[in-house]
Structure formats: structure tokens, C-alpha cells
Amino acid sequence: METHTMSQQAGHHGQHRPRVAPHTETLEWSSAMLLGHAPIDEAHEEFVDVVMALRECTQHTALACLQAVETHLLSHFAVELEWMTKTGFPAMECHLDEHQKVLDAVQQVNALAAVGEAGLSDVRRLAQALIDWFPGHADYMDSALSAWVNKKLHGGAPVVVRRDLKIETPAAVL
Ligand SMILES: [Fe+2]
Ligand SMILES: [Fe+2]
Numbered sequence: 001m002e003t004h005t006m007s008q009q010a011g012h013h014g015q016h017r018p019r020v021a022p023h024t025e026t027l028e029w030s031s032a033m034l035l036g037h038a039p040i041d042e043a044h045e046e047f048v049d050v051v052m053a054l055r056e057c058t059q060h061t062a063l064a065c066l067q068a069v070e071t072h073l074l075s076h077f078a079v080e081l082e083w084m085t086k087t088g089f090p091a092m093e094c095h096l097d098e099h100q101k102v103l104d105a106v107q108q109v110n111a112l113a114a115v116g117e118a119g120l121s122d123v124r125r126l127a128q129a130l131i132d133w134f135p136g137h138a139d140y141m142d143s144a145l146s147a148w149v150n151k152k153l154h155g156g157a158p159v160v161v162r163r164d165l166k167i168e169t170p171a172a173v174l
Contacts, residue, residue, distance in 0.1 A: 025128075025131070026052070026055070026131065027048045027051060027052060027131050027134060027135075028048070028052075029044075029045050029048040033045075033048075033138065035138070035142055035143050035146035036146050036147075036150055037145075037146040037149050037150060039079050039083065040079065040080060040083070040142055040145065040146055040149075043075070043076040043079050044076075044138060044142070046072055046076070047072060047076060047134065048134075050065070050068045050069045050072045051130045051131060051134070053065050053068065054066065054068075054127040054130070055124065055127040055128070055131065057120075057123060057127075059120055062113060062123045063113055063114065065123075066106070066109060066110040066113055066123060066126075067110065069106055069110075070103075070106050070110050073099075073102065073103050074103070077096075077099040077103065080095070080099070080142065081096065083145065083149050084096075084145065087148060087149050087152040087153075088152075089145060089148055089149075094141075098137060098141065102133060105126065105129065106126065109122055109123060
């Protein structure tokens with residue numbers, strides 16, 4: 001099974017370096033993860049939910065949790081593609097490539113689990129691979145997309161208002 005290599009594959013276009021990609025056992029949603037474009041932020045909050053549910057799943061809930069992750073990814077990635085298309089995002093290929101690899105890994109484990117050929121340890125390994133992959137992807141690719149969409153919609157970089165009321169403008173990536 002190839003799922004453990006997902007984060008390495010994700011970096012195959014060497015020019016992309018995530019700003020922050022600490023190894024972490026867990027993902028916790030917080031306002032620090034907001035990128036400033038609501039449809040993407042909502043998808044990311046849901047990603048954290050379904051992936052953490054997968055991480056904590058049991059033998060009895062594994063199949064439902066896997067299906068929830070697959071369903072979520074299809075809509076999450078469709079939302080980002082829709083915004084790329086709508087706004088003429090110039091760097092689609094690399095970003096969509098990465099989505100496809102992640103989706104392939106999830107669909108592979110889901111299909112195997114459905115016929116009893118993937119066990120709980122495979123499912124947990126997939127969850128950990130998703131936890132490892134997400135911060136770098138969100139920090140680099142999704143934040144670039146959010147900045148682009150905001151520039152197109154409002155003529156400026158996203159302004160993120162965090163709960164502590166500090167206003168931060170993410171560095172322009174484009
Ligand atoms: Fe995303
Ligand atoms: Fe993305």
C-alpha cells in the first residue's frame with residue numbers, strides 16, 4: 001500500500017516549499033487556519049472534522065468514516081476547482097495533481113476496506129498521512145488560491161480577522 005508516501009509525492013514539484021509543515025499527531029481546527037475565502041475555509045474546517053473522525057475510528061465505524069472522508073474530499077476539491085475556473089487561476093495543474101493523488105489514496109483504501117482487504121491499521125495510516133499532508137498544502141497551495149480569488153473579487157489580498165481581533169494580511173504569494 002502506497003498511502004504512507006502521499007506527503008512525499010505531494011512535494012514532487014520541487015519549487016513548492018510549505019512555510020510550515022511540522023509533524024503532528026493531530027489536527028485541531030482554529031482561526032489560525034483561516035485563509036480568508038469562506039468557501040475554502042468551510043471546506044478546511046470540515047476536512048479537520050472528518051479526518052480526525054477517521055483517526056479515531058473503530059472497527060465498526062471505519063467504513064463510514066472512510067466514506068465520509070471520500071465524500072468530503074470530492075466536494076472540497078470541487079469547491080477549489082470551481083474557484084480556480086471562475087477566476088482563471090494560473091497555477092491549476094500542480095494544485096489539481098496534488099488533489100488527485102490524495103483522492104486516489106483515499107479511494108484505494110476505501111475500496112480495499114469495503115471488501116475486507118484493508119484493516120484498521122491501514123485506515124489509521126491513511127488518516128495520519130492526511131494529517132501530515134494537509135498543513136503544507138493549505139499553507140502553500142490553498143493560501144495562494146485564496147489570495148488570488150480575493151484579489152480577483154475584491155482587488156486585494158485576503159484580510160483575515162481572527163478571534164482575538166488582530167487583523168493580519170497574509171503575505172502576497174502571487
Ligand atoms: Fe483545500
Ligand atoms: Fe487544495
